[in-house]
Amino acid sequence: MGSKNKLKRFQENETFPNVIQPTREEIVSGFSLKGKWNTHFKNDNPIVLELGCGKGEYTVGLAKRFPNKNFIGIDIKGARFWKGAKTAIEEGLTNVTFVRTQIELVDLVFGEEEVTEIWITFPDPQIKYKRTKHRMTNSEFLKRYKQILTPTGTVNLKTDSEFMHGYTLGLLHGLGLEVLYANHDVYKNEGSPQEVIEIQTFYENQYLEKGKPITFIRFRVN
Structure with missing residues (x-):
């Protein structure tokens, strides 16, 4: 571009x-919509x-x-x-x-238990070990998600990366968190949520054309 x-x-x-x-300073110093997003949407x-x-x-x-x-x-x-x-x-x-x-500021943008669901679609898997801190399902990010999600809130990870899928599942099991659904190929297995298979991104279509399986995990952090 x-x-x-x-x-x-x-x-x-x-x-x-x-x-x-918003600027980073506006968020860090006290974001005006934090805990008040219902006023933005007027419902x-x-x-x-x-x-x-x-x-x-x-x-x-x-x-x-x-x-x-x-x-x-x-x-x-x-x-x-x-x-x-x-x-x-x-x-x-x-x-x-x-x-x-920036996503690492998410707990400063939203209030406690203000969010019911989070979607993470085709994130960079950050495969190198030194990039672990940037993986969007690492333990530090999960803590941030926990702060803003309701007690029954869910996180959805849709990715073409088997590494990211496996890393996340292993971390969730290790932390004793509840995995509601996990699938290594959502288009070849029955039972996948409709919103997972019926909504496709530009890059997802490219992955599918190359024959790459699309994985999905739905889990809770509370």
Whole structure:
């Protein structure tokens, strides 16, 4: 993507009513919407996050499927989720918002037990050991998720990485956390949740064309 195109998208994001771009200082010093996201959506519907939402395809897809829930896509790269934000506006989806921030600040953006569900779709598996701290299902991230999730809240991991799938399962079992569902190939096994097989991202389609299996885990951190 050229710099001019990126700049145009950044400028458009500033005009979108469904895009919020707080500074790190605003979040660290006390984010105004923390614990008050119901005032943003003007309802008390459950809040669902997609962390590392990329182009926002899953956030928008889930919002269409579950109109009685509110969906928030989070990514540090605003030029990426511009597409999802624009699509949501064009399709009149009022239950979609995108927040430009770093995922490690998620517990400062949302209040205790404010979120009912988290989706992590096709994250970078960070295979090298020295990159363990950046894996989005490592123990430190799980602690952050626990702070913002309701007691029965769930985390969903959808990935093409067998490494990420295995790493996460091993960690969950080691911590004694509840695994609600786990599948090494969601398109070849019956019983996969419909929202897992019916919503596909651009990159997911590329993986499928190459014959890569798509894995999925649904679990609790409380």
